[in-house]
Amino acid sequence: MSAISERRERERAQRHRLIVATARELAETEGWEAVTTRRLAERVEYSQPVLYSHFDGKDAIVAAVALDGFTELAGHLSRARQAAPDPGQSLRAVCHAYLDFATERPALYDAMFVLPTELRFASAETPPPLRACFDEFVSCFDPGDERRELSAEVIWSALHGITVLSRSGRIPVGGQEERLDFLVARFGTAENGPADLGS
Amino acid sequence: MSAISERRERERAQRHRLIVATARELAETEGWEAVTTRRLAERVEYSQPVLYSHFDGKDAIVAAVALDGFTELAGHLSRARQAAPDPGQSLRAVCHAYLDFATERPALYDAMFVLPTELRFASAETPPPLRACFDEFVSCFDPGDERRELSAEVIWSALHGITVLSRSGRIPVGGQEERLDFLVARFGTAENGPADLGS
DNA sequence: ACCGGATCCTAGCAGCGCTAGACATCCTGT
DNA sequence: ACAGGATGTCTAGCGCTGCTAGGATCCGGT
Structure with a gap:
């Protein structure tokens, strides 16, 4: 229970960072108006709802x-x-x-x-x-x-x-x-x- | 042709001002996020496309x-x-x-x-x-x-x-x-x- | 009286942020 | 080893946005 859930938490934290970094990169290259939840989800290769499990919106x-x-x-x-x-x-x-x-x-x-x-x-x-x-x-x-x-x-x-x-x-x-x-x-x-x- | 089209132009200018004034009033009372083309059109009692005949967007x-x-x-x-x-x-x-x-x-x-x-x-x-x-x-x-x-x-x-x-x-x-x-x-x-x- | 053009509205498109509910996947307790 | 439950993820869709194509309607000019 402990080692496994720790690994998951680690992975989760990494994905959290991935989302933030991707959002920033997308904004810096194409502007914030291009940062939509759909595009962002596609870039991080997850579906939209995953974003909402990490952030309120x-x-x-x-x-x-x-x-x-x-x-x-x-x-x-x-x-x-x-x-x-x-x-x-x-x-x-x-x-x-x-x-x-x-x-x-x-x-x-x-x-x-x-x-x-x-x-x-x-x-x-x-x-x-x-x-x-x-x-x-x-x-x-x-x-x-x-x-x-x-x-x-x-x-x-x-x-x-x-x-x-x-x-x-x-x-x-x-x-x-x-x-x-x-x-x-x-x-x-x-x-x-x-x-x-x-x- | 002249008198009538002048009257129309006058009415058109007035409606132009009405749109701007209504948008401003709506923004000042409910904030700009409440100013949508639909709500604005409803307030001025015209349909949405009328807005686009006065403004580019x-x-x-x-x-x-x-x-x-x-x-x-x-x-x-x-x-x-x-x-x-x-x-x-x-x-x-x-x-x-x-x-x-x-x-x-x-x-x-x-x-x-x-x-x-x-x-x-x-x-x-x-x-x-x-x-x-x-x-x-x-x-x-x-x-x-x-x-x-x-x-x-x-x-x-x-x-x-x-x-x-x-x-x-x-x-x-x-x-x-x-x-x-x-x-x-x-x-x-x-x-x-x-x-x-x-x- | 009727034609032609200007005027306006209904209906709809693509995209937005966000979410409910089904599905799969994996850990746990027996 | 295996069933059961929790966890995680996705598909599909809601209501909204800005914007527009196409048809109906009205009205002035001949």
């Missing part, structure tokens, strides 16, 4: 892909931050890495930020990988800065806005590097910022 | 709603800017108005910025209402500032990011006012900004 599969994406993004940002030549440039490095990630993996980025998923963030159980991404931004600021979380939130918002608005052409697609420079200059360390405006 | 209807939204937003921002007590506070007023608009009309905002539509922005024929929205931000900066367009792009991006990330709970829903203050402080006039960082 399609949204849950997208959410699983998004979670993988957050983990990857966290690593990507962390490496960029630690590779920065000096701490003063870590913010720029992390921001640059973020925009890189978004433009190089648009489908994955959509799963993480645009598509409707069942992921809940605000509540207590914020997925750790998402928190890790956020913390990479926070770490770029002086630990003594009591507004570093606020800075991180606004920086992230700006980067996300730049990503989606330029991608859809609502702002010109060119000039990303210039925007990045501008953003980092304005949001660099508080010491370089404008006069303190209280509270 | 559902996306085109969403785009029409979005275009109305851009017009409204432009007026909203313009009023806010002109009502600002002094020019130095116009940027804050416009940003505040933007966030207001986004939170008070989430469905309309989604049509304008989130949902897939066939609207093309980057090309030469950027819809005038969208350009008008953008110009409201630009107008908050000194005409002599050669980077006012860049400022407007980044400000807009940040506002959009704040809107969608807080709405989905990826950043905390509270503290919008604080983010707004922070953003405006950092992006106020260049004179108040950090030390010039070249180019």
